[in-house]
Amino acid sequence: MSNASAVLDRIVFYGFFIFLSLIVILVFSYEPEYIAPEPLDENYPDFMFKDVKISHIDNGELILEMDAKEARIYKDHDSLELTQILGVAFVKEVPTLLFSAPEGNMALTSAKLNLNQSESVFLYDDQSMGLKTNTLLWNPINYLFHGKGNVEIYHKDFKLNAERFRFDIRTYTMTLDKKAIAYISSEM
Numbered sequence: 314m315s316n317a318s319a320v321l322d323r324i325v326f327y328g329f330f331i332f333l334s335l336i337v338i339l340v341f342s343y344e345p346e347y348i349a350p351e352p353l354d355e356n357y358p359d360f361m362f363k364d365v366k367i368s369h370i371d372n373g374e375l376i377l378e379m380d381a382k383e384a385r386i387y388k389d390h391d392s393l394e395l396t397q398i399l400g401v402a403f404v405k406e407v408p409t410l411l412f413s414a415p416e417g418n419m420a421l422t423s424a425k426l427n428l429n430q431s432e433s434v435f436l437y438d439d440q441s442m443g444l445k446t447n448t449l450l451w452n453p454i455n456y457l458f459h460g461k462g463n464v465e466i467y468h469k470d471f472k473l474n475a476e477r478f479r480f481d482i483r484t485y486t487m488t489l490d491k492k493a494i495a496y497i498s499s500e501m
Contacts, residue, residue: 356387358385358386358387358394359386359387359388360385360386361383361384361385361386362383362384362385363382363383364380364382364383365380365381365382365383365384365395366378366379366380367379367380367381367384367393367400367419369424369453371453374403374405374406375403375406376402376403376424376453377400377401377402377403377424377426377451377453378400378401378403379395379398379399379400379401379412380398380399380400381395381396381397381398381399382396382397383395383396383397384396386421391420391421391422392418392419392420392421393418393419393421394416394418395416395417395418395419396415396416397415397416398412398413398414398415398416398417398428399412399413400412400413402451402458402482404456404482404483408436409435409436409437409482410433410434410435410436410458410482411433411434411436412428412431412432412433412434412449413431413432413433414428414429414430414431414432414449415429415430416428416429416430417429417431423452423454424453425450425451425452425453426450426451426453427448427449427450427451428448428449428450428451429447429448430447431444431445431446431448431449432444432445433445433446433449435480435482437485440468440469442466442467442468443465443466443467443468444460444464444465444466444467445463445464445465445467446460446461446462446463446464446465446478447461447462447463448460448461448462455481456481456482456483457479457480457481457482458479458480458482459477459478459479459480460475460477460478460479460480461476461477462476463476464476464477464478464489466478466487470497471495471497472495473489473493473494473495474493474494475489475490475492475493475494476490476492477489477490478490478493
């Protein structure tokens with residue numbers, strides 16, 4: 314019986330060795346099908362944030378505060394791309410301009426803000442003035458707002474239409490382009 318047992322042990326050993334050899338051969342000889350990854354969209358951001366609050370503070374003074382539904386940063390751009398923007402600009406920490414826009418961007422090095430299709434309200438001396446414009450640009454260094462394209466300025470006593478305007482929120486000085494039209498009424 315020991316002879317039969319030795320033969321059986323050899324058959325099991327050779328069978329196991331052949332089986333293991335077949336598995337190794339199959340594993341190393343099989344070339345899987347190469348599936349190329351889909352190319353990434355060129356405009357895909359490097360960083361994306363949801364429900365963002367941005368505060369611009371200069372020398373301890375709050376200059377600008379805004380909320381955005383989404384913010385994206387691209388490594389090749391010097392800007393923060395924003396959507397669904399709602400914010401406040403301050404002069405000596407007093408709210409001076411409330412603004413909203415569906416989209417815009419903020420330069421990372423200069424903190425200049427560019428809003429598209431913006432709607433804003435200037436606050437001054439217990440009064441307010443509404444503003445709609447295609448593009449609203451904010452330069453925090455010199456406290457200037459620039460508006461371009463279909464500018465509409467609303468006050469309780471008048472309405473102004475222009476293509477461009479410039480507003481210095483420190484001095485409350487507004488400059489309109491030469492083609493500005495004023496509508497004055499006590500019932501507005």
